[in-house]
Amino acid sequence: MQLGMIGLGRMGGNIVRRLMNSGHSCVVYDALPDSVHQLASEGAIPSKDLKQFMDQLTSPKAVWVMLPAGPITESTIATLGDMMSAGDIIIDGGNSNFKDDVRRAQTLAEKGIRYIDVGTSGGVWGLERGYCMMIGGDKTAFDHLDPIFKTLAPGVGSIDKTPGREGRQSTAEEGYLYTGPAGSGHFVKMVHNGIEYGLMQAYAEGLDILKGVNQEVIPAERRYDLDLADITELWRRGSVVSSWLLDLSAISLAEDPELKAFSGRVDDSGEGRWTIQAAIEQAVPADVLTAALYTRFRSRQDHTFAEKVLSAMRKQFGGHQESKKS
Numbered sequence: 001m002q003l004g005m006i007g008l009g010r011m012g013g014n015i016v017r018r019l020m021n022s023g024h025s026c027v028v029y030d031a032l033p034d035s036v037h038q039l040a041s042e043g044a045i046p047s048k049d050l051k052q053f054m055d056q057l058t059s060p061k062a063v064w065v066m067l068p069a070g071p072i073t074e075s076t077i078a079t080l081g082d083m084m085s086a087g088d089i090i091i092d093g094g095n096s097n098f099k100d101d102v103r104r105a106q107t108l109a110e111k112g113i114r115y116i117d118v119g120t121s122g123g124v125w126g127l128e129r130g131y132c133m134m135i136g137g138d139k140t141a142f143d144h145l146d147p148i149f150k151t152l153a154p155g156v157g158s159i160d161k162t163p164g165r166e167g168r169q170s171t172a173e174e175g176y177l178y179t180g181p182a183g184s185g186h187f188v189k190m191v192h193n194g195i196e197y198g199l200m201q202a203y204a205e206g207l208d209i210l211k212g213v214n215q216e217v218i219p220a221e222r223r224y225d226l227d228l229a230d231i232t233e234l235w236r237r238g239s240v241v242s243s244w245l246l247d248l249s250a251i252s253l254a255e256d257p258e259l260k261a262f263s264g265r266v267d268d269s270g271e272g273r274w275t276i277q278a279a280i281e282q283a284v285p286a287d288v289l290t291a292a293l294y295t296r297f298r299s300r301q302d303h304t305f306a307e308k309v310l311s312a313m314r315k316q317f318g319g320h321q322e323s324k325k326s
């Protein structure tokens with residue numbers, strides 16, 4: 001199947017690679033020519049501009065936009081809307097606000113253009129592991145693109161089946177799911193990322209306590225010089241707190257036990273804030289998620305070991321680099 005991809009960064013480029021590895025055809029474009037040339041050398045069809053990009057797509061054209069949320073995604077989708085025809089499909093696979101999806105879908109529907117919002121989780125590991133996808137928007141477009149989503153998803157793998165799900169007709173076990181109308185995919189991904197903040201904060205605080213027990217303020221007989229790399233490795237095996245985030249923490253601590261490469265400055269990409277806004281709108285208490293977000297704000301003023309753990313996890317799962325102090 002053919003797919004056009006705009007935005008060839010860490011995730012966009014690897015999505016293209018995973019699709020091509022399974023025999024799909026990808027037409028690619030990026031504002032950075034070197035990114036286009038690299039994927040062209042691996043088998044993608046290159047484009048020097050959006051016109052050439054669109055000319056190389058067959059109808060119904062399907063274009064996946066993988067750009068940072070905000071003005072660049074907004075302007076790119078608006079431009080594509082002027083270049084596409086009824087029946088064509090625009091996919092926003094970034095982390096846009098779900099409210100923007102609702103508005104875009106309505107505007108594009110007036111031209112007969114189908115819109116899909118895909119909350120995409122998997123980070124820099126997605127090429128190997130696959131991507132967990134939460135998909136909202138036009139159902140006919142979802143059905144048409146099923147071969148694309150099936151290829152990108154992790155698949156059933158070796159995870160045990162959940163008791164009680166017998167007889168359910170769902171793609172959830174394969175790692176992708178149609179969640180409903182426009183915006184629902186990014187809404188589910190938004191809350192997913194809000195939960196991620198809370199999980200990361202719990203690990204970070206726990207590891208900070210383990211590290212702190214060796215301080216001089218603690219009575220000598222209760223000081224323990226604990227090896228956090230070994231403890232996180234231990235917890236990966238049979239513990240109820242095992243998870244992929246713990247796996248990534250174990251990698252980071254094995255590589256750099258003191259996390260000296262990190263300052264502890266932790267950024268947020270927007271979804272955590274939007275999750276708290278949704279909680280306020282619904283009057284749903286979200287104490288843990290709110291505290292985790294506020295800790296990220298505070299990290300930009302002073303830093304603890306816990307915040308270094310957060311920075312280390314963000315680098316491992318998403319390739320995120322710490323931003324410099326302004």
